[in-house]
Amino acid sequence: MRVNDFVIKFANVNGSGSASANALFAKAIFRMGVPVAPKNIFPSNIQGLPTWFEVRVNDKGYLGRREGIDMMVAMNPQSWDRDVAEVAPGGYLLYDSTFIREIERDDIKTIGVPLTKLCNERFTIPRERQLFKNVAYVGALTALLDMDFEVVKGMLSEQFRGKDKLIAPNVDALELGRNYALKYFDCPLDIQVVTSDAVGDRILVEGNDAAGLGCVFAGATVAAWYPITPSTSVAEAFEKYCHQLRIEPETGKKKFAIVQAEDELAAIGMAIGANWNGARAFTATSGPGISLMSEFLGLAYFAELPVLLFNIQRGGPSTGMPTRTQQSDIISCAYASHGDTKHVLLFPSDPTECFDFAVRGFDLAERLQTPVIVMSDLDLGMNEWTTKPFKIDETMGFDRGKVLNAEQLDEIERFGRYLDVDGDGIPYRTYPGTHPEKGAFFTRGTSHDEYAGYTEDGTVNARVMLRLSHKFNTAKTVVPAPEFGQKTQGATMGLIHFGTTAVSVPEAMGMLADSQIHLDTMRLRAFPFSQEVEDFILSHDKVFVVEQNRDGQMRSLLVNECGLDPARLVPILNFDGSPITARTIANMILEHLGQAVEDRSADGVAAE
Amino acid sequence: MRVNDFVIKFANVNGSGSASANALFAKAIFRMGVPVAPKNIFPSNIQGLPTWFEVRVNDKGYLGRREGIDMMVAMNPQSWDRDVAEVAPGGYLLYDSTFIREIERDDIKTIGVPLTKLCNERFTIPRERQLFKNVAYVGALTALLDMDFEVVKGMLSEQFRGKDKLIAPNVDALELGRNYALKYFDCPLDIQVVTSDAVGDRILVEGNDAAGLGCVFAGATVAAWYPITPSTSVAEAFEKYCHQLRIEPETGKKKFAIVQAEDELAAIGMAIGANWNGARAFTATSGPGISLMSEFLGLAYFAELPVLLFNIQRGGPSTGMPTRTQQSDIISCAYASHGDTKHVLLFPSDPTECFDFAVRGFDLAERLQTPVIVMSDLDLGMNEWTTKPFKIDETMGFDRGKVLNAEQLDEIERFGRYLDVDGDGIPYRTYPGTHPEKGAFFTRGTSHDEYAGYTEDGTVNARVMLRLSHKFNTAKTVVPAPEFGQKTQGATMGLIHFGTTAVSVPEAMGMLADSQIHLDTMRLRAFPFSQEVEDFILSHDKVFVVEQNRDGQMRSLLVNECGLDPARLVPILNFDGSPITARTIANMILEHLGQAVEDRSADGVAAE
Amino acid sequence: MTYIAKPKFHHPKLPLNDLGLTRRDYEGAMSTLCAGCGHDSVSAAIVEACFELNLPAHRVAKMSGIGCSSKTPTYFLSKSHGFNSVHGRMPSVATGANLANNSLKYIGVSGDGDTASIGFGQFAHAVRRQVDMLYVVENNGTYGLTKGQFSATNDRVSVGRKGQKNAFDAIDLAAMAIQLGASFVARSFSGDKDQLVPLIKAALSHKGFAFIDVISPCVTFNNHIGSTKSFEFVRDHEHTVTGADYVPHRETITADYEEGSVIDVTLHDQSRVRLRKLDAGYDPSDQAGALQHIMARQAKGEVVTGLLYLDTGETELKEKMEMVAAPLNSLGVAELRPDMAALEKINVGLR
Amino acid sequence: MTYIAKPKFHHPKLPLNDLGLTRRDYEGAMSTLCAGCGHDSVSAAIVEACFELNLPAHRVAKMSGIGCSSKTPTYFLSKSHGFNSVHGRMPSVATGANLANNSLKYIGVSGDGDTASIGFGQFAHAVRRQVDMLYVVENNGTYGLTKGQFSATNDRVSVGRKGQKNAFDAIDLAAMAIQLGASFVARSFSGDKDQLVPLIKAALSHKGFAFIDVISPCVTFNNHIGSTKSFEFVRDHEHTVTGADYVPHRETITADYEEGSVIDVTLHDQSRVRLRKLDAGYDPSDQAGALQHIMARQAKGEVVTGLLYLDTGETELKEKMEMVAAPLNSLGVAELRPDMAALEKINVGLR
């Protein structure tokens, strides 16, 4: 019996309308109080290619991707063979039995529902026949998995509120599948969903949606972006929430501006121009955009301009795997641009943190007067996550950093844009138009002195560069601190992770505990690294660094910035474009420690 | 007495015609058989600002920049104060005594020559009066320093060959200065140039000139570039030499194509397109261009396309110090572009090596099917260096790498563009148009399988990525090996350097030897690092890494790629935009070792 | 994508061209575009044109950027090398390829996002350099691959699928190409094969930069009522100023056109393009006049198609660059590397 | 560069404008350009225009890219903030700045290299978006700061200092701006202050994208015989199609112009620009016609100057974006951040 603990996968053709039915299924389980982790595995194309939707259901809250499919809903003849092969022994295969299929495996159980036939009989319009097949298999699943049918029906009504005449045929389709299953199969199966309260007050939301919302609450007014998967939905979410929350009621006018730029260079240029001028502005992109933005990032670093940038990482290098996930832009973001540059990075690990880091990111960018890059990824950005609800602290304002207004300018003798007045390496700035006589300065990417004057005196420039290093040290004290997870008395080994890997770590630790291996864990949340990060590493003999890239980029950054012996840091790497699993982490650690390893389905893609 | 061993500096206004007179002066000393190192210190502007020309004369061959000016030719009232201040105690100040100047120092010797007056008396055209002042001070110097007057006169005749009527007035101006000096001063001074044979068969040439020439001898046919200081002269030199050596005699047509692109993205795009199509093509740029090229570099890495790129580094970040030198693009070039990428870098340390690395760079790029970046810098690229003559091995052809022709295609069953046939990680390629039926493939930056087919199978992509890592390991065995300099019996400390730092190292080692400090030295010539590099580090307790940047970028690369404890590597850094001096190196090492340090003029700009 | 192998057998009855090849020989992998996408018709037209022109496929190079449109080179001419570069930068890659070997035919395929936004600068400069190539923009007014954002060629009056308004004027790429001096400029419609195929043939026979702006509707994101890039709209608003028929150079001209309305222009390979004046006021050899005419008509909501501008007198890149006849990529060590004596002379000059 | 402090004392006799300021108050640091550089005259014209317009200098923002031309904002309006961005990317930075605060006046200064090559795409899209700014290109046909390479605005017939020939046609930025829909397009000459100053004043009073292509000779690299961007050439070949005089909105019109040849156009701030028809065939309100006229004349080697195109009906970016009246950068937490209740509602919707 697998109650509230299984993985179900849907194999569809993209553009066939399966996405909303699948999402409905996942959300229904969530509504029943059971945590879910749905994942869309989609092609870089619009219509006609294989697409999958994988839902992990787990009431212990282990929501990382897991190998082994307990039930496959195989709707796509193109991918049939591999879909069948992927079912775990003992698992189920639900398929459209309108068509006769050879099923070579005898270690799995098959459930044939003649979906096409049923829908063709019931519906007449071709598009409806096609669409309702998806709803019908959800209906079958409600019976097979013993789901709360009222919840599902209720959701359909919600979904089609306003287009009420669509409700009845949808419910119809649902019941078509459900009744067939009830009639021909022994319902429920030994995989079941039982109403629970394991979700608590959590919400189900995509990281990009959360990021866009966070920007609204952060007071961002300007967004400039260029479409690129998987970052597009950050801008779209910002737009959606702005339309809800930022229209001036009296006039219907916008308290925001969103520009679809002509490319990524222009997008970040606009965001920089707006920030220079005192509006909070951001852009969002993915790998290729990061490369294109790097000249401007260097300018912002050197001229000390705040800007917030969301990098929703995808599979690199080059155009790479645009619809797969990776954490492989760490180095290119940390040191983006030529010359000596370093950038502040934030690593959210769930949508709640995408929201929080949008809010905090603007504060940091303005406080530190430098670009801040939020390093999300496709898995986080484009999938719905069961996550803590959004919160803001209403007693806190925005931290606009060191900005002088006209009165303050009146009080000072001589304004020096790049003077380190407070000893923290952070100078004062002014917005254009502030004061008729004082505070104007020239922003430039060329070498300048403390008064923003152009200089070719290398000694002066070196002094400015050293202050920038000092400012980066200050950053260590204000960026989000690491979070410590499992802490075992006397553990000699540690594990460092960040971003979306976090969701798989507790489960991996559990697996290792079964082999009597206990690790202290630390989740990095920001670069530059605070002292605690170094301390954690130094207090363990060996530390595993788990990353979703080939080259162990975070490990490099740790070694480089903390000046640590790399021998202490063991890379655990996964870069096949799918989210890292607990099993992968556990097995690689076991392997490294020379222990027996449990079978894993991911075959050889994770290296070192 | 300082014979054949001194530093003289000229302070001028740019656009005033001083450059050619100063160059004449330096070249004359070189012609007398004495090694020289002239350095232009010019502003990022065209006319009217201070510019300096510093010449180190040293017959021991110590040609790195040296602190302390033995003689200043101070022609620029704008920079007068600092120019006077810069003269070493006991040194000379030559100035235009037409104007009365307060000279506050009594520890230096002044030589007033009324240059303006002399020229105004002799010449009538304003522009001539202006220009000939420069020639006149060179004339004065021939007397003061006891230079071979016939050599200088001969050079003027050479220079104006074809415009013969310019010779006489130039010689006139020369004699004007010379005769005044002979008449009013005790010539020669105790700074002198004596004819020698210390130059040997060496030549005097700029690194960029050598690089452009190297591309001609490497068989490059396409150059695409966008103007940027200090790289422009690479393309200009290529053009100059192509016009000499690559015009088809029968038709007057060009066996080359040089395109001034619309920007750096286009420049590298063109170079990549040409290389893809089987022509050797290159581009040259500097920092901002590197940032802009990074998307294309990622494509070339991943699609495995050869391309040669000269990065003539200048002061970064951003537009930075465009007319100053640095080695600060190491990280941004080694890991250029998003995703997991690594690029082959070459580090020339003199113009001869600029030539050699152009030739070798194309062989490597085509052999490895990947971008190769030649990491020169402004000091090397835009100054004339006393360097070994150019050589080629006429018995060797070009290494075009693994390219299949029609016959070879006929012989194989199925061509796989990205198959690792030979086990070295390097696949075979074909040029477009080779064979009517076989060998065509699609070049793409998206994930692909071994047959260049598009794939979204992450496992396949990971396999390709691992082969790329393997190929990069192969690169270690074919790139130029490090060069070992001083090797002392039983030395426990080493020193690593690269690029233009090399010229200051022997002198620095001499200074350290005076303090009983002996270091083994190694000069890096390429990235990735070969095993010898790691061995060198491991065989010393402590290794100093000398670099001209703020963040110790090469040290990071060494730690990261060799997996070494950073504690072994001590950074020695200079980033004020002027070439690092032997004294800087020696003093920083002495400081690190807690020893007394000799006075240095560079004040605090070198950090850590 | 190539996961479905397409059977490639020669049907005995398929017509053969002069090279003994069938249309099948010019096809590519199976398209993965949406069913009905205009881009697939453009691919088919390219196949048809190459077949009819008897082009040896391996002497063609297919260049593209990124987008649904830029994917299409996989779906035609599978025997040609292809280069799917980065977004908006195909023009530079094609320029470099062209410099290396001008003896191949270059077909560049791009989208309106790829060309009018991120690639606008490269496009303009490829035109200005007169790169010898056919540059096709599959113009659907939208970003297909990233799911339907407005592109810069979307008309101001054209609304989005969800009724979104567009505040900005469209960039007319054909008008741009004319102003920038392209020597062959046409506009066509993916739904009008009879017009498109001869235009492609003429363009491929033209030496210099040949530009065809093909309105190619995106059935998924921009084919609704209110869109000016929908099949229906284009069909209803198309106004052809100049009909163009391609005449191979062996064929003699049969006088079956009305006197005065027909002009024959000889292309560089001695083939001709026969222009039929369909709009009396239009002169496809008058750069400024053509531009004015197009702008005026487009302002009225018409989609002006046909051969818009032709200048057979302009030189192309290789001539401008005064390059030798042989492709640069065919030159070897002997032709390219001076000998040691030449180098020694340089050394001497530097002493 | 600012190393030479310029004495800023008010000479008692210097004329004052309505704000009580002298021309000196609008100056900047001392120029470091070459003596005689056209760009310095453009700076002087900007100073003059701002003085005459009574602009409070701190309400002006100076935007530029990289080049000799892009350096000039340091040399005027020292009380204004300036942003010397990266090469070719000023338009995007200016667009962002504009969105943040549309209540400032934006003066963008660029070069022909900066705009017609690396920045061509950004330029085109800033035009298309109708960013409310004055965009001045100081056009010398060359890359001054990098020492004299041809730029993309260099005419095909124009030869280099050392006799180098130019194989490519020039991009005419003014014609481009017209085609791309800029609502104010002019061309002028740095040597013609009488024409340039009123044009700048009118442009600064215009709401929307105002473009002025100023031929501004580079005395060091492109002022020789054979160059079509030399002082002499421009002086000899200038053909002014429309004279433009700026009339502040308080001033009444005195009828001292010949009937028929004068048109008054009211600008957005109620000031007017008085257009004098100097070329009978020219209509500065006819986009396509103006373009044709300019192209035809330029083809004959003339340099067409004056106000080339004016459309006071076009909306500018902020209107297109339907933004609130208050500058976005003036909104605080209260205006921008919804409260916890709103957030809680969103949380509920996500359960």
Ligand SMILES: Cc1ncc(C[n+]2csc(CCOP(=O)(O)OP(=O)(O)O)c2C)c(N)n1
């Ligand atoms: C540098 C970069 N930015 C963004 C993208 C994402 N992207 C892929 S295709 C595309 C637009 C395609 O539009 P278009 O060229 O009109 O082609 P269509 O799909 O409409 O045929 C974009 C923005 C990318 N691949 N690379």
Ligand SMILES: Cc1ncc(C[n+]2csc(CCOP(=O)(O)OP(=O)(O)O)c2C)c(N)n1
């Ligand atoms: C990305 C980048 N590429 C190249 C350069 C070098 N560069 C500086 S100014 C300039 C051209 C300037 O020409 P133009 O815009 O016409 O200005 P002008 O100096 O003629 O006024 C170039 C190429 C740079 N600074 N940045």
Ligand code: SF4
């Ligand atoms: S999304 Fe549009 S452009 Fe792309 S394949 Fe589908 S119909 Fe064609």
Ligand code: SF4
């Ligand atoms: S180089 Fe030319 S553009 Fe630059 S300052 Fe001198 S004259 Fe002006």
Ligand SMILES: [Mg+2]
């Ligand atoms: Mg499109």
Ligand SMILES: [Mg+2]
């Ligand atoms: Mg210029």
